[in-house]
Amino acid sequence: MKLRDICSLTEGIVxxxxxxxxxxxxxxxxxxxxxxxxxxxxxxxxxxxxLANIQSIRTAEMSDAPYLLLxxxxxxxxxxxxxxxxxxxxxIKSKFSMFRCAGILFNAGLKPVY
Amino acid sequence: MRFEYxxxxxxxxxxxxxxxxxxxxxxxLGVDSSVIKRVVVALYEAEVNIVAHAYRGVIYAxxxxxxxxxxLVDEGPGxxxxxxxxxxxxxxxxxxxxxxxxxxxxxLPNISENADSLLIETEVGKGTTLNIEIRF
Numbered sequence: 001m002k003l004r005d006i007c008s009l010t011e012g013i014v015x016x017x018x019x020x021x022x023x024x025x026x027x028x029x030x031x032x033x034x035x036x037x038x039x040x041x042x043x044x045x046x047x048x049x050x051l052a053n054i055q056s057i058r059t060a061e062m063s064d065a066p067y068l069l070l071x072x073x074x075x076x077x078x079x080x081x082x083x084x085x086x087x088x089x090x091x092i093k094s095k096f097s098m099f100r101c102a103g104i105l106f107n108a109g110l111k112p113v114y
Numbered sequence: 115m116r117f118e119y120x121x122x123x124x125x126x127x128x129x130x131x132x133x134x135x136x137x138x139x140x141x142x143l144g145v146d147s148s149v150i151k152r153v154v155v156a157l158y159e160a161e162v163n164i165v166a167h168a169y170r171g172v173i174y175a176x177x178x179x180x181x182x183x184x185x186l187v188d189e190g191p192g193x194x195x196x197x198x199x200x201x202x203x204x205x206x207x208x209x210x211x212x213x214x215x216x217x218x219x220x221x222l223p224n225i226s227e228n229a230d231s232l233l234i235e236t237e238v239g240k241g242t243t244l245n246i247e248i249r250f
Contacts, residue, residue, distance in 0.1 A: 034215030038155050039224055043147070055162075055214045058130035062137070062158045064151055079127060087134075 001025060001110050003067055003090055006046065009108055010069065010094040010101050015076050017066075017090030025067055029113045030102045034059040040113055048105070050074060050098050057083045057091075066090060071098040115139070119173040121164045123190065126214050129165040132173045133158035139177065145250055152228040153182055153248050159221040160244050164188045166211040168241065181230070181249035192238040200226065 004021040007014060014021065030048035031037050034055055037047060043064030049056050052074035060068050066089050070076065073095045084091050094101055106112070117139070119132035137154045145153075157173070164171040168190025176183040193199045200222050207217025226232045231247040 032215060033218055033220075035159070035218050035220035035224065037215075038159060039220065039227075041148075041151075043151060051215045053214060054127055055129065055216070058134070058158065059215065062130065062133055062151075062154045064147070 001105075001108065003046075003092070005108070006067075006069065006105060006110070007092045009104050010092065010096055012069065012092035012094040015091045015093050016081055016084040017088060020066065020088070020090040023067070023090070026111055027113050028069075028102070028105055028110045029065075030098055032098075037063055037065070040065075042113055045113060046105075046110065048098055048101055052076060052080070054079055054083060056080075057087070057089060060089050061087045068092070069094060069101055071096060071101050115177040117175040117177075119175075121161060121168075121171045121173060121188075123165060123167075123169045123171075123188075126165055126210075129162050129214075130158050132161050132175070136175050136182075140182070143177070149248065149250055153184075156225045156228040156246055156248065157184055159225050160184070160186045160246065162214075162216050163221055163244075164190070166207055166214075166216060167191065171241075179250075181247060184244070184246040184248075186244040186246075187241070188243070189241045192240055192242055193234070193236040194238050196234055196236060 028046040032051045046067045047065045048069045168188035171188030174185040203219040205219035211217040233245040236242040
């Protein structure tokens with residue numbers, strides 16, 4: 001699924017990494033627990049989270065998950081943006097809840113990691 | 115190649131800096147991406163542990179042709195019961211650590227799973243040293 005479509009389906013706005021909107025991704029994982037994200041062996045997946053802090057960006061970087069969908073319109077701080085730009089991580093911000101985002105994207109064909 | 119990074123306890127903004135730098139170096143050396151991921155996940159979790167539990171620490175990363183040796187030396191409370199600390203789900207993390215998305219008792223088990231070798235030396239009241247080895 002194109003990241004552009006993910007953004008549109010979740011009525012999101014892109015706050016970082018706009019140049020990656022035409023990338024495609026097949027898998028997603030939704031969690032606020034970064035330790036859980038770090039157990040995933042797969043790379044190149046969309047991280048759906050409500051955790052808006054520097055560690056969610058770091059975790060995406062370490063997990064080779066270059067796309068982050070931030071739910072419930074959480075604030076993206078300047079330090080998050082700086083790190084995301086450095087690592088070329090796409091951040092989409094959606095007003096929808098994590099449950100709703102995950103449901104929409106699952107229905108649209110995005111596959112679960114587990 | 116040897117790299118050294120200082121880590122301050124409680125400084126969550128910098129947690130992950132060492133793992134990020136090591137990742138860049140390993141990429142430049144052309145190390146397999148699945149091995150890089152194992153290295154940086156183990157290192158990142160260990161780095162977060164220093165920030166979460168210790169007063170300060172130093173990370174030494176030795177990159178050789180056959181693999182990487184990571185040594186994380188911290189000054190901190192130490193681990194009273196290593197077996198318990200290695201148990202999935204056991205955690206002594208503060209609410210501040212949990213707010214950062216950690217502290218669910220998954221760190222040490224995850225480090226162990228990604229490492230080819232993990233040795234924990236600890237002394238209560240003094241600190242902990244983690245020796246992690248991952249072969250390329």
